[in-house]
Amino acid sequence: MGLLRGHWYRGGTSKCWLFSADDMAAHAGSREEIRTLLADAFGAADARQLDGVGGGTSTTSKAAVIWPTPGGEADLDYLFAQVGIGDPSVELGSNCGNCATAIALYAVQSGIVPPAEGITRVRMRNLNTGAVLSGTITTPGGSIPTSGLARVSGSSAPGVPVRLSFHAPWGGSTGAVLPTGSVTNEIAAAGAMLTATLVDAGAPAALIPADEAGIDLSSMAGNLSGHLPTLVEARASAGLMMGLRKPEDPPQNAVPKVGVIASPGNYIAADGRPIAADSHDLRVRMLSMLTPHPAIGLTSAVALTLAAALPGSVVAKALAPAHAPGPGVPRLLRIGTPAGVITTEVMTDENGQVTEVALHRAARHLATADIAVAQTAELPA
Structure with a gap:
């Protein structure tokens, strides 16, 4: 060759x-x-x-x-x-x-x-x-x-x-922002049923309350080794429910994205820095393939942002109280990750629907x- x-x-x-x-x-x-x-x-x-x-x-x-x-x-x-x-x-x-x-x-x-x-x-x-x-x-x-x-x-x-x-429009992988039609679902993982918001925006994602998964987000320095089997099983179950694979297909490692969510709080970043509770609106740790993501994938950040706009979702319930802007006015969502806080900028239409999610990056x-x-x-x- x-x-x-x-x-x-x-x-x-x-x-x-x-x-x-x-x-x-x-x-x-x-x-x-x-x-x-x-x-x-x-x-x-x-x-x-x-x-x-x-x-x-x-x-x-x-x-x-x-x-x-x-x-x-x-x-x-x-x-x-x-x-x-x-x-x-x-x-x-x-x-x-x-x-x-x-x-x-x-x-x-x-x-x-x-x-x-x-x-x-x-x-x-x-x-x-x-x-x-x-x-x-x-x-x-x-x-x-x-x-x-x-x-x-x-x-x-x-x-x-x-x-x-x-x-x-969102829902490019499954055809809908909420592939199951519900804002929350029960998914099977490690012999238990976990609450999850299954959303398709940026990428298909399964977002789970951290406390239900037994994960403490007061520190994001660990490798989650004891929790990886549960998160991997949750991904496999979510993939079936979202129509991303058939029962006879092997589970994928890349999709859906899977993460655990918690309300804002003081936490230790992966590099040992203390992150104050008032610096962010929620905390998250995502899985990347078969290991914890060192920060957050941008497609996951978009999925998280769309889920935050859905009343009753796992993410919306974890959000810090914030003033909702009027239609067409951008608002910011501050996400606490293992690498620190990243911010998404959200644009909505006259009906309050999210039309654009932007992030400031470098290459x-x-x-x-x-x-x-x-x-x-x-x-x-």
């Missing part, structure tokens, strides 16, 4: 390998061939991903294939891939906002979207879920940014500022490389 050209970016708190569709087509045509190629390129079969370009963690084992779509609904389409760690699997069932942040910067730096005077807006369609996102980048005088001073919780490294927006180009892909690994059926 010839060399595969890839572009390595940091987007928010993730690292993503980005591939142009033309470069990928020289090696893989179908989605199955893309899955096999990425598993080999990342060295997915090895937990350290030693013989590939993967980073050995769920937040650094990601890729996207990008198709320019001039004149279309968006400026580009992209297929997101979550690459396995320790097994040669590649899941194509979800989206990643941090990678979308990187894709927006890549689109400007590669010429897919020419820089405009002042600001440049990149519209992106996620082929996995049908979701439409936009990334807004400052381009003074039509210049292309290569560095910046923007920082995000979970990374001390600066980058080019990117305002990333997720746009309605940086790390490298462009020709990847020598190892021998093909056999993907699980």
Whole structure:
């Protein structure tokens, strides 16, 4: 096999390998061939991903294939891939906002979207879920940014500022914001029934009260090892109820996202910093593949934000009291995560429905490389 050209970016708190569709087509045509190629390129079969370009963690084992779509609904389409760690699997069932942040910067730096005077807006369609996102980048005088001073919780490294927006309609994976039609459901996990809000916005997610799962969010420094089997079982049950898989299908590790929610309170971040109760509106820990997420995925943050707007949801019940703004007026939701507090900006229409969720992120180009892909690994059926 010839060399595969890839572009390595940091987007928010993730690292993503980005591939142009033309470069990928020289090696893989179908989605199955893309899955096999990425598993080999990342060295997915090895937990350290030693013989590939993967980073050995769920937040650094990601890729996207990008198709320019001039004149279309968006400026580009992209297929997101979550690459396995320790097994040669590649899941194509979800989206990643941090990678979308990187894709927006890549689109400007590669010429897919020419820089405009002042600001440049990149519209992106996620082929996995049908979701439409936009990334807004400052381009003074039509210049292309290569560095910046923007920082995000979970990374001390600066980058080019990117305002990333997720746009309605929601329910791209299942067809509805509430796939079961109910604001809460009972799901089976570890021999118990847990209350959950199953929501599809940004990504499908199952959100569970932390106290029901027996998880204390006064400290987010632990690895949740004793609770992982329960959360993994909850994901499997939620996936069936949301129609993301059939009973005969094996559970997926990437979707639905699963997390535990608690009301605001003083807590210790993963790096040992104390986080005050008045700095956030709720607390959350999410699962990323089979390990706790070190911060929060942006698609999970969007799901959380939409759930917060649904009266009676697990998230709405955990929220700190706040003044609700009028229709069309943006409001902020402050989310306490293991990496600190992140904020989503919420826009609503005249009926109070959420039409856009935006986050301020940062991205940086790390490298462009020709990847020598190892021998093909056999993907699980």
